Amino acid sequence: xxxxxxxxxxxxxxxxxxxxxxxxxxxxxxxxxxxxxxxxxxxxxxxxxxxxxxxxxxxxxxxxxxxxxxxxxxxxxxxxxxxxxxxxxxxxxxxxxxxxxxxxxxxxxxxxxxxxxxxxxxxxxxxxxxxxxxxxxxxxxxxxxxxxxxxxxxxxxxxxxxxxxxxxxxxxxxxxxxxxxxxxxxxxxxxxxxxxxxxxxxxxxxxxxxxxxxxxxxxxxxxxxxxxxxxxxxxxxxxxxxxxxxxxxxxxxxxxxxxxxxxxxxxxxxxxxxxxxxxxxxxxxxxxxxxxxxxxxxxxxxxxxxxxxxxxxxxxxxxxxxxxxxxxxxxxxxxxxxxxxxxxxxxxxxxxxxxxxxxxxxxxxxxxxxxxxxxxxxxxxxxxxxxxxxxxxxxxxxxxxxxxxxxxxxxxxxxxxxxxxxxxxxxxxxxxxxxxxxxxxxxxxxxxxxxxxxxxxxxxxxxxxxxxxxxxxxxxxxxxxxxxxxxxxxxxxxxxxxxxxxxxxxxxxxxxxxxxxxxxxxxxxxxxxxxxxxxxxxxxxxxxxxxxxxxxxxxxxxxxxxxxxxxxxxxxxxxxxxxxxxxxxxxxxxxxxxxxxxxxxxxxxxxxxxxxxxxxxxxxxxxx
Amino acid sequence: xxxxxxxxxxxxxxxxxxxxxxxxxxxxxxxxxxxxxxxxxxxxxxxxxxxxxxxxxxxxxxxxxxxxxxxxxxxxxxxxxxxxxxxxxxxxxxxxxxxxxxxxxxxxxxxxxxxxxxxxxxxxxxxxxxxxxxxxxxxxxxxxxxxxxxxxxxxxxxxxxxxxxxxxxxxxxxxxxxxxxxxxxxxxxxxxxxxxxxxxxxxxxxxxxxxxxxxxxxxxxxxxxxxxxxxxxxxxxxxxxxxxxxxxxxxxxxxxxxxxxxxxxxxxxxxxxxx
Numbered sequence: 001x002x003x004x005x006x007x008x009x010x011x012x013x014x015x016x017x018x019x020x021x022x023x024x025x026x027x028x029x030x031x032x033x034x035x036x037x038x039x040x041x042x043x044x045x046x047x048x049x050x051x052x053x054x055x056x057x058x059x060x061x062x063x064x065x066x067x068x069x070x071x072x073x074x075x076x077x078x079x080x081x082x083x084x085x086x087x088x089x090x091x092x093x094x095x096x097x098x099x100x101x102x103x104x105x106x107x108x109x110x111x112x113x114x115x116x117x118x119x120x121x122x123x124x125x126x127x128x129x130x131x132x133x134x135x136x137x138x139x140x141x142x143x144x145x146x147x148x149x150x151x152x153x154x155x156x157x158x159x160x161x162x163x164x165x166x167x168x169x170x171x172x173x174x175x176x177x178x179x180x181x182x183x184x185x186x187x188x189x190x191x192x193x194x195x196x197x198x199x200x201x202x203x204x205x206x207x208x209x210x211x212x213x214x215x216x217x218x219x220x221x222x223x224x225x226x227x228x229x230x231x232x233x234x235x236x237x238x239x240x241x242x243x244x245x246x247x248x249x250x251x252x253x254x255x256x257x258x259x260x261x262x263x264x265x266x267x268x269x270x271x272x273x274x275x276x277x278x279x280x281x282x283x284x285x286x287x288x289x290x291x292x293x294x295x296x297x298x299x300x301x302x303x304x305x306x307x308x309x310x311x312x313x314x315x316x317x318x319x320x321x322x323x324x325x326x327x328x329x330x331x332x333x334x335x336x337x338x339x340x341x342x343x344x345x346x347x348x349x350x351x352x353x354x355x356x357x358x359x360x361x362x363x364x365x366x367x368x369x370x371x372x373x374x375x376x377x378x379x380x381x382x383x384x385x386x387x388x389x390x391x392x393x394x395x396x397x398x399x400x401x402x403x404x405x406x407x408x409x410x411x412x413x414x415x416x417x418x419x420x421x422x423x424x425x426x427x428x429x430x431x432x433x434x435x436x437x438x439x440x441x442x443x444x445x446x447x448x449x450x451x452x453x454x455x456x457x458x459x460x461x462x463x464x465x466x467x468x469x470x471x472x473x474x475x476x477x478x479x480x481x482x483x484x485x486x487x488x489x490x491x492x493x494x495x496x497x498x499x500x501x502x503x504x505x506x507x508x509x510x511x512x513x514x515x516x517x518x519x520x521x522x523x524x525x526x527x528x529x530x531x532x533x534x535x536x537x538x539x540x541x542x543x544x545x546x547x548x549x550x551x552x553x554x555x556x557x558x559x560x561x562x563x564x565x566x567x568x569x570x571x572x573x574x575x576x577x578x579x580x581x582x583x584x585x586x587x588x589x590x591x592x593x594x595x596x597x598x599x600x601x602x603x604x605x606x607x608x609x610x611x612x613x614x615x616x617x618x619x620x621x622x623x624x
Numbered sequence: 625x626x627x628x629x630x631x632x633x634x635x636x637x638x639x640x641x642x643x644x645x646x647x648x649x650x651x652x653x654x655x656x657x658x659x660x661x662x663x664x665x666x667x668x669x670x671x672x673x674x675x676x677x678x679x680x681x682x683x684x685x686x687x688x689x690x691x692x693x694x695x696x697x698x699x700x701x702x703x704x705x706x707x708x709x710x711x712x713x714x715x716x717x718x719x720x721x722x723x724x725x726x727x728x729x730x731x732x733x734x735x736x737x738x739x740x741x742x743x744x745x746x747x748x749x750x751x752x753x754x755x756x757x758x759x760x761x762x763x764x765x766x767x768x769x770x771x772x773x774x775x776x777x778x779x780x781x782x783x784x785x786x787x788x789x790x791x792x793x794x795x796x797x798x799x800x801x802x803x804x805x806x807x808x809x810x811x812x813x814x815x816x817x818x819x820x821x822x823x824x825x826x827x828x829x830x831x832x833x834x835x836x837x838x839x840x841x842x843x844x845x846x847x848x849x850x851x852x853x854x855x856x857x858x859x860x861x862x863x864x865x866x867x868x869x870x871x872x873x874x875x876x877x878x879x880x881x882x883x884x885x886x887x888x889x890x891x892x893x894x895x896x897x898x899x
Binding site for chain 2: 010090102103234238246247278287302338401404406407
């Protein structure tokens, strides 16, 4: 039996980069060096070049169309099959020319991984950045950067590392972590299939060849373990049965499962899973195109998306999204477009363009009334009927969409709804009993949390807590301060300063803080809370209820606090007028692993607030 | 009988094709499937039955040039009966009557293809009012097909504007058109010749015997008898065909004489509306 007798999964790889940075040459080189060219192809093109009186270039292999040979640029996205001993590849060669971004997007959207080429002699260019941005929006997570034309810079290590530094920083801003940077010369073949050691100029390079990097990419598996998403493509009635046709985009489904159909929230159970000429099975997983029949006949049509009750979709009249625009005419606020998300279609109006972003420079240009071709923008779409979707990082297939302008697909977008809860359930059967935490988050636009300031009297807790409260309010984050002293005027006025009472003081403060946090408020608790165990108990309670808890150690040396002594308490304690004063005749146990440490003897109030905001905001912002 | 190999990588290809076929069926009223009797369109037909759970809810169009290898026509009629297909046969009877064909010496191969296939297809689609047609082409067959879209529009004159094609991403296809546009749907675009054979083996899809070696020769690609020649081969089973394909460096369509009549013959033919 041949080694290839059982076929294997192919990996789809897109090759992108600035025009003339050598993409087609690279592909031609790759095919040539691995013996993947059809017999006679090279000779035929070489002969054609002789007839035309032009020098042969590897790029001609890919740019097979006449018009491309004349213009010497790739117009469309060509695909070519090729293999290494490990597996088969489909190479998608995407055009680098700015005019052809829609073709680049078409090619890249089909890819499992990407090689992004940057010519060493020209460095990072506009399309290098634009393509990087588009790869991140298209959801391509595996990216390796090939620094090509190293021969033109004498294989200079400094040039290579300069490009790596610059481009790595750019990708980081997009949230993309490149797998590798590799130097090569596609024209001469250095470090493509041949090891870098064959090229004396690359003696400094220790990494993989391009071919080795190719085999390091992983073939993505369908998300079978994620929440069920089954968009209905059609309803067939070829016989007595009513069959919902569709592809399981995520998760899995089996006979007997209760399904909820969005928008709307109607429920029924799976009676059977239908396939033709396939092994019988009572379940289907992500990636499978199947048919479902239901036990209870409810009205379901194309566009509905089935989920399980416990992992619903977001249903809303508004979609917050990041969009890339390919349209011939600009996208404008107030104009109507057709939104296509999974199999769902809805008329949408652009309510607001919050910010446009040049996809080449990533420069934000602030709010606008229009988005030009090749721009990226954050915008709000309003729909007349509710639409159902996910935030795109929760489920790619139901978290992205295209916009149709007239007859043309003119843009693509991903849902980045920081305004949504993860699951804003509008289920009429169940939400009468209680309001869920995500619904409260959706109302307020953020989650609740507890920020627990601990530290000596006079360390600066109240000062920073007050400033923090102001900053949060400016950011429209609902917050409330629980001050240890204030609590002792009411709720805790029955408590004294003995160890047991101090413990009870903290317990009550923690319980109250969690009630506020449950209502989606950010609680700024500021209490000396000297005992580690008490604070740990508060933290454990928060964890139990799924509330983010940030312990902030306001750390100032005793002599500094005593020097400040804003309430004159240290002086009283020293005089013996107050007993059991923390730091004087009662211990303070500093936190072992606080989320934030503020050194108020060294840092100003605003710097301390910034430190807390940095740690806090990611915890309370709704998942994008 | 031995169990067929699973070839699990085919599941993804199959699910993708079924998805595309269902999308087209949901979007177009007057839909037909082009059936050339060859291995690819037989796989396409099989995938349609997968999509519709055994049914083929639209007609199958065969463009009969009258020069097809006789076994192909016999196979067509047998399968149409067995699978209960709504078979529509199109033919450019005018060109055949006037004898303006390559076998008569009154046309080049490319002109002949243009009349007997492209024009006959255009005429049939027009007469029957089909606005969309499934075609079983694949990207790995040849350069211009590598640039195709899954949903590929042709204008009123049947022409393909390959320089300005609609974007396709995330399985969202162009489904809104100017009146008069007709759409080619290509559900097999992402398959390779090897995938096709693996799938035929796995699913036990009936195909004509012309693909298997007889007297040291077999057909790798099927077309009209005067312009299609067999390749040297001893492959009499599908595993043997697969083994042969895994080691060949000869292009699949190299036996189709019209492709190489002039350097850009095929590209021109396709821009004008050939499959």
